[in-house]
Amino acid sequence: MFDIHERKRPEMGMGGRRGGGGGGGGGMMGGCYIYDENQRPNDTLVTPDVTFRRSIYMNGSMTMDDGNTVTIWGFNDGGGGMMMGGPFPSPAMRVTQGQIVHTQLSVPMCCAHTIHHHGIEPGWESDGVGHISWDVSGTTYTYQWRPMHPGTYFYHCHTNTVLHAEMGMYGALIVDPPEGVGTLYSGGPTYDMEAFWVVDEIDSFWHTLGWTAGTCGADVGLNDLNPDYFIITGVDGARSAMNAPGIATTMQVGQKLLARYICAGYHPQRIHFGGLTGTIHISDGRVLPRPVQVTELRAHSGERYDIIFEPDTPGEYIISCEIRHWVTGEVLGTARTRITVE
Amino acid sequence: MKRRDFLRIGSAGLAGSLLGGSGLLAWTPRASAATIDRTFYVTEGFITQIDGTDVYFRGFSSSPNGLNVPGEALIVQAGDTLRITIDNTLNVATSFVIDGVVDSGPIGPGQSRTITFTVDTPGSYLYHDGLNAPHNRLLGLHGGLAVMPSGSSNELYPGSPTFVQQYFWIFHDIDPAWHDRLRRGLQPNTAYTPRYFTLNGLSGRPPGAPGNGDPAIDSMHDPRSALHGSIGDRTLIRIMNAGLAAQSVHTHGNHMEWLTENGVIRPDVWEKDCLYLDGDKGALDVIYPFEVPPDSWPPARTGEYPMHLHSEMSQTAAGGYYMFGAITDIFFE
């Protein structure tokens, strides 16, 4: 079913409480630092206003503009067992400020994963961090949260995060104010349309690894991310993102576009707005004390910026996001999309 | 060379900061300026990493037989005079530099020199060896200096948002190939590829790992790094990057109030869950507010959360070992 590239290393000297090796790992993961042994139901649950169900897939793929495909893992909408492939990014979660939300994650015995709602700050048992609570394996676990700050977030797996998030296990998470879609936050600006710019880099080699690679003691190169593809919201930023719906935008003078930019990669990014000026109203799900006008922006892994564009001049504006090496600052690649103003 | 003849880093640091007795930075303001004397012994040795690799380091150490990476945190107040004696036990030169404040110039092999200077501007500083920059600093010759506003116990700068306790988070990244070349007096001849990542000199030892829970080994439980607080215990964290890799500092549980970037006070305080920390001496000052995690239901007053770098390569060691990188835990008590 999966390539398990890592092998057991039972003599790692781990005594007492340790990761892995539990039944949830199917007996394959002895010696690996996976935390599925203390799983128990969430005892904080109340009746939710909204429930999301997520299963996992680890056999998806993404075809790049050069014709190559890379393996993608992610979450599917709905519970149950593993499915053949799935959407990338994973299905978005969209909720209203103040709702009590359940995320039900179902993971087969094959493997272990979690959901961490990045930027959402719930109780520890709903935070999805394996070594603090547990990795979910062979069961369905329910996370409970009540988002109190509107803005752009994302959810991602927090098991062996370095690999699993790189493999694609993430999706957008939007918190709307009570006014609903079209208003950024209560008392804040409105918008007419949205674009999702989830900018990420892909290292094809990493995408050949098994799910425990990096937890069992072997050197699998996870200190060194050498990306060869640069993508926006699951679409190759070489060419395809220039015309992908929901990423590229065509709008009229007088309309307001809200761009929800998520730095989903691990190297720093610099995004240029191609001559447009945008206004940042929210970053990381928090309204700025004073909005800030920018023509470009730098961001690092996990940051989000909610930017409103109100262009007054027709034209085609190329949005380009450079992914820069975390040590040298060298531009490793550029992902592009556009805003066309008519 | 004192091969393996070193204190495990952290154990010496636990003896306390310059004026404080606990793991985190303890501080009692004074009505008037003082002169602070301190001796650092520049020492060298090997530190064994999780995969068994011995990596060469140098440190501003608190004793001639120790190896402190980073050096012990100093906390003083604006107007104080610092009299720092550098006792160089090595057979190569060293220096003591605080950018914009003081530069000792080269201190030769076996030499000892006392540098006297006054700190005027409150804030967070990195002291480091400026020779062969960034090489000597990368080898471990760096540490944090906190300068409190005169007479203040709860501000970063006069009028800043206030806090009740403070920490240093000094991040570092390590390319053992560079350390080995530098030990042998050679220039690095490979692209810098960090392979180990530390917070205040230690890295994570997750549950089940050797050293898990040992405050001298495990950055998740090092009292200099792990945040402990009850609701309302607003905590200043002075974040520095002694390494070369740009990092994204990410907290769970609460957002961080972002006060400064690279020593410059931000025009507005933004609340962020990820902050861009520049490589090569980047710096941030933040307050972790220890508020009830805002999206918890029922409202959570206790719990444990991680701080980790979201530039996730830094969460590994030796190319694997996820969670054995620069990470700590945050305890709501």
Ligand SMILES: [Cu+2]
């Ligand atoms: Cu996962």
Ligand SMILES: [Cu+2]
């Ligand atoms: Cu995250």
